[in-house]
Amino acid sequence: MQSNRTQQAATENWQKDLAALIDNIRLPSFGGVLEKFLASQCHFDTMLMVTFKKSLRPIILHPTNPAEQSLTLHNYINRAYILDPLFNAIQEGNLGEGVSRLIDIAPDCFETTEYYQSCYKEFDLIDEINLVIELDSKVSCAISLGRRISRGTITRAELTRLNDIYPVIQSIIRQFWLSQSQDYVKYEKSEGAMKQALSSFGSGVLTPREQQITGLILQGHSSKAIANMLEISLGTVKVHRKNIHTRLNTSTQSEIFTLFLAHLKELEPAATI
Numbered sequence: 231m232q233s234n235r236t237q238q239a240a241t242e243n244w245q246k247d248l249a250a251l252i253d254n255i256r257l258p259s260f261g262g263v264l265e266k267f268l269a270s271q272c273h274f275d276t277m278l279m280v281t282f283k284k285s286l287r288p289i290i291l292h293p294t295n296p297a298e299q300s301l302t303l304h305n306y307i308n309r310a311y312i313l314d315p316l317f318n319a320i321q322e323g324n325l326g327e328g329v330s331r332l333i334d335i336a337p338d339c340f341e342t343t344e345y346y347q348s349c350y351k352e353f354d355l356i357d358e359i360n361l362v363i364e365l366d367s368k369v370s371c372a373i374s375l376g377r378r379i380s381r382g383t384i385t386r387a388e389l390t391r392l393n394d395i396y397p398v399i400q401s402i403i404r405q406f407w408l409s410q411s412q413d414y415v416k417y418e419k420s421e422g423a424m425k426q427a428l429s430s431f432g433s434g435v436l437t438p439r440e441q442q443i444t445g446l447i448l449q450g451h452s453s454k455a456i457a458n459m460l461e462i463s464l465g466t467v468k469v470h471r472k473n474i475h476t477r478l479n480t481s482t483q484s485e486i487f488t489l490f491l492a493h494l495k496e497l498e499p500a501a502t503i
Contacts, residue, residue: 244270251402256409261292264402268375271395272388276353276376278303281407281414282320283369287311289414291371302352309494312427313345313449316360320370325362327400329392331384332358337450344487345448357383359392363400365407373399431493435477443470447483448490 247267254263265277279292288311293299311317315336319325325335340346355376363371377384428445436444446456453467460467480486 248398255402255406258294258413260406260410261294264373264399265292268373268392268399271391272359272375272384273377273381274359274375275378275381276355276374278374278376279371280307280374281365281369281371282317284321288317291414300352302349305349309427309491310345310349312494313343314350315340315450316372316374318449320362320372327362327364329389329396330360330362331389332360335360337446337452338455339452340450342483343448343450344484346450348487354378356381359384359389361392361396361399363403365404365411369407371403371407373403427490427494431490432474432478436474440470440474440477443467444474444486447471447474448487 247263247270251260251263251267254260261279264279268274268277277292278290280288280290282288288307290299290303290307306314315332316325319335337343353376356379357377359375359377361373361375363373365371428448429441432441432444442460443456446459451459453471454464457464457467474486475481478486478489480489
């Protein structure tokens with residue numbers, strides 16, 4: 231009997247949280263109310279909601295309070311995002327709408343990349359669950375729910391609940407964007423040359439194929455994965471990697487990443503015009 235009352239109370243709270251979310255679609259408080267609603271369905275430690283658009287940098291929809299935005303988050307939004315597996319999966323059309331985990335979309339050597347070690351690892355997450363919603367033909371919204379080591383990875387029951395409520399979240403987020411997008415797009419910053427960062431890195435030093443492979447290395451793909459993606463032999467990839475280090479005067483992936491960050495910094499003036 232007590233169990234039935236507890237279950238009924240949980241259902242009523244879920245309904246109240248959903249009603250509150252709908253009531254806040256046109257209000258600045260929407261992000262916080264959405265976080266509360268999702269917390270009733272799945273345990274998480276951090277929530278980030280951003281929009282991705284091919285010609286523009288990501289826009290933070292939540293949290294909008296600067297006090298809640300870490301230096302690591304600012305570094306991600308300003309330049310490191312172009313090495314983010316989620317960003318690249320969306321941009322390349324490899325990830326459609328729905329619920330997914332970072333582990334399912336990240337390159338096979340993602341955790342060995344300098345991006346992971348110097349940026350992503352700073353978020354101190356063991357698991358990341360992403361809800362991706364297409365807002366229009368050019369813009370996607372991603373809601374990332376992060377879980378720290380102390381909480382552990384997401385459970386099957388939680389993942390099922392997120393998949394069950396996804397259609398509702400999808401519809402509500404689209405309505406939110408229709409009513410509030412103008413409050414955010416005025417802060418958009420044009421990428422300018424940023425969108426060419428990976429393809430232009432090493433220009434004049436590396437061959438086009440070496441530039442392509444360098445970009446894949448920075449994103450976290452192993453030599454075997456690169457060989458499969460480019461339909462070339464593993465031995466050819468290894469030769470390219472050796473040539474890349476010779477031409478860039480590097481010996482480790484960490485040194486390549488340092489050069490890439492310097493390259494990004496050179497592009498910043500063009501990216502903020």
